[in-house]
Amino acid sequence: MSRIAGCFAAAREAGRKVLIPYITAGDPVPEQTVTLMHAMVDAGADILELGVPFSDPMAEGPVIQKAMERALTHQVTLDDVLDMVRTFRQQDDRTPVVLMGYLNPIEVKGYARFASEAAEAGIDGVLTVDLPPEEGEDYIRSLEAQDIDRIFLISPTTDEKRMATLSRASSGFVYYVSLKGVTGAANIDTKAVGDRVSTIHALTDLPVGVGFGIKDANSAAAVAAVADAVVVGSALVRQIEANMTSAEKINQAVAALLSDMRRAMDAR
Amino acid sequence: MAETKPKYHYPDARGHFGPYGGQFVAETLMGPLEELREAYERYLADADFQAELDEELRQYVGRPSPLYYARRWSEKLGGARIYLKREDLNHTGAHKINNTVGQALLARHMGKTRIIAETGAGQHGVATATVAARLGLECVVYMGAEDVQRQSMNVYRMKLLGARVVPVESGSRTLKDALNEAMRDWVTNVDNTFYIIGTVAGPHPYPAMVRDFQAIIGRESREQILAQEGRLPDALVACVGGGSNAIGLFYPFIDDESVAMYGVEAAGFGLETGQHAAPLCAGKSGVLHGNRTYLMEDAHGQITHTHSISAGLDYPGVGPEHAWLKDSGRVHYVAVNDDEALQGFHDLTRIEGILPALESSHALAYTTKLAPTLGKDQIIVVNLSGRGDKDIHTVATHQGISL
Numbered sequence: 001m002s003r004i005a006g007c008f009a010a011a012r013e014a015g016r017k018v019l020i021p022y023i024t025a026g027d028p029v030p031e032q033t034v035t036l037m038h039a040m041v042d043a044g045a046d047i048l049e050l051g052v053p054f055s056d057p058m059a060e061g062p063v064i065q066k067a068m069e070r071a072l073t074h075q076v077t078l079d080d081v082l083d084m085v086r087t088f089r090q091q092d093d094r095t096p097v098v099l100m101g102y103l104n105p106i107e108v109k110g111y112a113r114f115a116s117e118a119a120e121a122g123i124d125g126v127l128t129v130d131l132p133p134e135e136g137e138d139y140i141r142s143l144e145a146q147d148i149d150r151i152f153l154i155s156p157t158t159d160e161k162r163m164a165t166l167s168r169a170s171s172g173f174v175y176y177v178s179l180k181g182v183t184g185a186a187n188i189d190t191k192a193v194g195d196r197v198s199t200i201h202a203l204t205d206l207p208v209g210v211g212f213g214i215k216d217a218n219s220a221a222a223v224a225a226v227a228d229a230v231v232v233g234s235a236l237v238r239q240i241e242a243n244m245t246s247a248e249k250i251n252q253a254v255a256a257l258l259s260d261m262r263r264a265m266d267a268r
Numbered sequence: 269m270a271e272t273k274p275k276y277h278y279p280d281a282r283g284h285f286g287p288y289g290g291q292f293v294a295e296t297l298m299g300p301l302e303e304l305r306e307a308y309e310r311y312l313a314d315a316d317f318q319a320e321l322d323e324e325l326r327q328y329v330g331r332p333s334p335l336y337y338a339r340r341w342s343e344k345l346g347g348a349r350i351y352l353k354r355e356d357l358n359h360t361g362a363h364k365i366n367n368t369v370g371q372a373l374l375a376r377h378m379g380k381t382r383i384i385a386e387t388g389a390g391q392h393g394v395a396t397a398t399v400a401a402r403l404g405l406e407c408v409v410y411m412g413a414e415d416v417q418r419q420s421m422n423v424y425r426m427k428l429l430g431a432r433v434v435p436v437e438s439g440s441r442t443l444k445d446a447l448n449e450a451m452r453d454w455v456t457n458v459d460n461t462f463y464i465i466g467t468v469a470g471p472h473p474y475p476a477m478v479r480d481f482q483a484i485i486g487r488e489s490r491e492q493i494l495a496q497e498g499r500l501p502d503a504l505v506a507c508v509g510g511g512s513n514a515i516g517l518f519y520p521f522i523d524d525e526s527v528a529m530y531g532v533e534a535a536g537f538g539l540e541t542g543q544h545a546a547p548l549c550a551g552k553s554g555v556l557h558g559n560r561t562y563l564m565e566d567a568h569g570q571i572t573h574t575h576s577i578s579a580g581l582d583y584p585g586v587g588p589e590h591a592w593l594k595d596s597g598r599v600h601y602v603a604v605n606d607d608e609a610l611q612g613f614h615d616l617t618r619i620e621g622i623l624p625a626l627e628s629s630h631a632l633a634y635t636t637k638l639a640p641t642l643g644k645d646q647i648i649v650v651n652l653s654g655r656g657d658k659d660i661h662t663v664a665t666h667q668g669i670s671l
Contacts, residue, residue: 055570056444056556058451059294065438077568103292103555105569130292130555134282157299157458166295180296181456 003096003124004149004172007046008207008228017224017265019044020209021258022100022233024051024064025081026071027240032247034087036254041095043255044262049127049231052081052101059129061184063234066241078105078114082121089122098125098151098172103139111142118148125149125172133169140169153177154200156192167204173229174200178212184234188213194226216257217264224265232261276522278592283472283559285592291471293558297451300458305473307378312480317377324369325484328402329359331366333485335492335649341619348502348642350635352622352652353489353517362625362654363485363513364395368464370481372399375462382406382461386450388415388443388509389579390422391625391654392466397431407431410449412442415579422658440573443583447557467510468587471558475587482516489649490520497647503528503638506651507630508601509545509581511590513653518599528600531590532634534576535603545574547586548594548601561588577606577662578626580654608633610666613656625654626662 001009011018021040025033037048053071057064078101085097099118106114106128118126126148131139133152143150149172154163156179167174176197178188197208210223211231223230236254243249278285291301311317325331333354342350355363368385375383383400385407387393393409400407409426413435416423426433439445447470454463468475468482493501504521506514508531521527536544544550547562554563556571564572564584576582593599604612612632616624624632628651635650642648656663664671 055439056448058448058557059296059455061452062438069439072570079568104563104565104571107555107560108552108565108567108569129294130558132291132293132295132298135290135292153295155294155296155299157296159299162298177296180458182452 002147002149002172004047007096008173011046017227018046018207018209018229019258019262019265020047020049020229020231021045021236022049022051022231023236023240024053024067024071025084026053026074026076027067027237028070028244028250030074030076030080030084032250033084035247036251037088038091039251039255040258041092043258045095045258047096047098047229049098049100049233050081050085052078052099052105054102054105057102059182061182061234063184063237063241067237078109082117082123085121085123093122096124097122098127099123100127100129103128103131111139115142115146115148119146123148125151127151127153127175129153133165136169151175156180156196160199163200164203167200167206170206173207173209174204175231176200176208176210176227178210181212183212186213187215188219188223190222190226193223197227217260220261221264221268225268230261230265274523278589279472279476283476285589286595288560288588288591289472289475290560291558292555292560293471294455296455296458297471300454301471301473307374308473308477311374311377317373321370321373324373325366329365329369330357331484332488333357335489335496337496338620341616342639344619345636345639347639347644348646348648349644350639351493351501351647351649353485353649355485355513355651355653356622356624356628356655360395360398361657362391362395363482363516364392364466365398366484366516367466367478367481367512368392368395368399371462371464372403372405375405375464376403378462380460380462382408382457383464384408384410384450384453384461385464385466386410386443386446387466388412388446388582389658390415390419390426391580391658393431393433394422394425394429396464397426397429400431401429408453409433410436410446410453412440412446413437414441415443419579444571467512468515468589469510469557469559469561469585475559475589478512479515479519479589482512483519485513485516485651486518486520489517493647493649500524500527501647501649502526502642503530503648505530505532505631505635505638505648507532507581507627507653508548508586508590509534509583509627510585511587513651515587515589517649517651522598529598530634530638531599531601532630533601533603534578534581534630535605536575538605539603543575544603545576545582545584546603547584548590549603553591556585559588561585561591562594577609578630580625580627581630602634604630604633610663612636613663622652623656624652625656626659628653
């Protein structure tokens with residue numbers, strides 16, 4: 001069983017929902033990413049989602065765009081991100097790590113080489129925002145060969161036929177984007193999200209994570225009531241942005257928000 | 269025996285030109301792109317829609333544009349006879365409007381009430397704001413904050429036409445970032461919004477759709493040269509940024525093997541300096557803005573900054589069909605630098621009394637090299653894609669003159 005599947009199985013066993021925080025690797029400085037990853041695990045994260053900085057992040061709202069720009073001022077590359085995960089794995093071989101990013105850095109490295117290096121670094125899943133499965137045959141095959149989970153997005157504009165296609169192409173979990181828009185956008189409609197998650201559940205045995213628009217403990221708990229996992233990104237990155245003067249403050253602020261979410265999700 | 273069926277048949281059903289093109293977008297856009305593809309294919313075959321488009325092109329854009337024999341310039345260069353396809357004489361002063369008229373009509377037929385666009389120098393933004401005004405549609409134009417400052421006249425023109433111009437502060441604050449922001453808007457407002465992309469790039473069906481709307485340039489040129497010279501030209505020359513004016517000219521000639529084609533990229537300060545906008549001549553294959561194509565990128569897959577004196581060519585990617593036409597060898601891609609382009613600008617202005625856009629001046633500059641290598645009985649058609657009034661400040665600054 002993959003680390004991601006194991007994580008969902010254990011959560012189901014314990015009657016809790018999975019919490020997946022996102023940060024951009026290298027934001028605000030490369031030296032801090034691994035410390036922050038450990039701090040998030042300590043604060044109750046089950047799976048870590050690590051953004052690979054890209055110069056043209058088309059699906060991101062302003063908060064994550066700026067995080068990627070901060071990382072890129074330090075020339076953080078895909079190789080650097082893999083190194084960060086290697087370092088993280090020296091102390092944590094249990095928490096799954098998912099890379100989230102755009103295709104071009106992977107394309108330049110080559111799919112097969114990327115997959116083998118990612119597997120060796122201890123990466124469990126990859127979500128490539130601008131790669132639909134129709135364009136991803138070689139990519140999927142390369143990741144499959146290294147037992148890395150392929151996570152695809154399902155959105156409010158996805159019809160049921162495509163939902164089935166995307167679920168079949170996915171492994172580990174399916175990521176439902178809660179709203180039309182970019183990351184960090186408006187509040188989500190939990191009722192509508194719940195309906196869509198039920199539709200996806202009818203199509204696949206994979207767990208469903210929900211992201212986009214989850215801002216605080218309340219929205220995390222509300223989404224946890226209808227989904228298997230809660231993904232939180234911009235709200236955490238905003239904590240980084242607001243506390244840039246001190247590494248210590250960033251760790252504390254991120255951990256505090258995650259702990260609140262964890263408590264609210266577990267108290268449902 | 270002439271074959272009646274075209275030999276060239278790209279893209280395939282999913283928008284691929286060989287390994288290039290395709291649909292590399294976030295999932296939220298896959299549904300809307302499918303809706304667009306269906307609508308486009310339906311109206312492409314719809315006689316009423318085509319008649320409406322023809323009427324707009326004739327009465328509003330001013331087509332057909334002349335194919336002008338540049339006698340003095342040809343004689344000065346001492347080689348081939350040079351014809352200029354006068355897209356600069358279109359309404360709004362460039363070829364851009366051929367495409368915006370087509371897409372805006374499509375938007376109206378699809379029931380979309382809001383138009384968005386990206387723009388670099390502002391030509392596509394102006395062409396979009398123009399047709400939006402004409403059709404009474406809401407219009408928002410995204411423009412890099414850097415370009416908003418450099419092109420204040422076009423910003424004002426768009427505002428006069430009723431468009432809202434949104435300066436984009438992210439990334440390099442230029443065209444590619446404006447495109448990112450327009451995509452973000454589209455993802456957010458897909459229900460009522462039509463995104464008019466200005467060039468033959470982006471996810472399928474945009475590269476094919478924009479090509480088909482611009483192919484009027486080549487269809488007219490073909491008829492005109494046959495009428496005026498009684499034969500096909502020996503060579504076609506057009507500048508390539510995203511590549512819409514070039515594809516528009518080339519496409520109807522693509523099966524005519526005797527016609528050589530030259531796409532001219534912007535070499536900026538020189539290809540050797542790295543400060544240019546010539547992905548076909550000096551870039552690598554990659555994925556950006558919804559398609560696989562040649563890109564200006566670093567060893568780690570980050571998109572690099574570009575430079576060209578011409579804002580309309582200052583883009584790190586290029587339409588995927590050009591990538592394929594390069595690999596297949598059908599089109600020769602070359603590059604000329606800023607200084608050569610400026611010389612082309614001055615030459616045409618002084619010799620023919622035509623002020624060309626700095627974009628088109630790249631095609632002219634290459635023609636000054638190509639024409640003397642051909643005989644006096646040979647013919648070159650150059651796409652004069654736009655007029656140069658918008659560039660006089662840039663040219664003046666280069667001469668140390670402040671207007």
